[in-house]
Amino acid sequence: MSEPQQFRLVHDAARAGARSAVDAAPAGFVVTVSPPKRSAEQNAKFHAICSDVARQARFMGRKLTPLQWKTLFVSGHTIATEGHADMVPGLEGEFVNIRESTSEMTVPRKASLIEYTMAWCAGNGIQLREVAARGYEELAPVARGQK
Numbered sequence: 245m246s247e248p249q250q251f252r253l254v255h256d257a258a259r260a261g262a263r264s265a266v267d268a269a270p271a272g273f274v275v276t277v278s279p280p281k282r283s284a285e286q287n288a289k290f291h292a293i294c295s296d297v298a299r300q301a302r303f304m305g306r307k308l309t310p311l312q313w314k315t316l317f318v319s320g321h322t323i324a325t326e327g328h329a330d331m332v333p334g335l336e337g338e339f340v341n342i343r344e345s346t347s348e349m350t351v352p353r354k355a356s357l358i359e360y361t362m363a364w365c366a367g368n369g370i371q372l373r374e375v376a377a378r379g380y381e382e383l384a385p386v387a388r389g390q391k
Contacts, residue, residue, distance in 0.1 A: 282354035
């Protein structure tokens with residue numbers, strides 16, 4: 245057993261497979277059980293929102309790219325959910341916000357980020373055209389308040 249195995253614990257057969265893999269693993273192997281990471285649908289919805297915002301909004305008088313808006317939303321969401329900003333001097337003397345990674349967010353955490361971003365859009369008159377066109381508007385948020 246040299247290739248990593250992953251089991252999504254959604255039914256008894258998956259749990260049995262995970263137990264078998266653990267029993268068969270050589271000494272020194274590592275087992276990690278964790279909540280699922282954000283879904284592909286959540287990721288697509290968030291990026292669609294950032295694209296809509298980039299087309300319609302300005303920040304401090306400037307047009308920003310979807311990636312720049314993503315950075316602002318992730319940073320703002322961290323503060324709004326009682327996290328903290330980790331600002332460090334960069335390699336060339338610039339300031340860098342060492343923020344959490346959206347790819348490492350759990351499903352509930354990403355849902356919270358999407359809710360935060362959509363609330364900002366509603367409060368700032370942003371029409372989520374790309375979100376509606378792609379059918380993401382019904383993507384329900386999950387488990388409020390969890391990280």
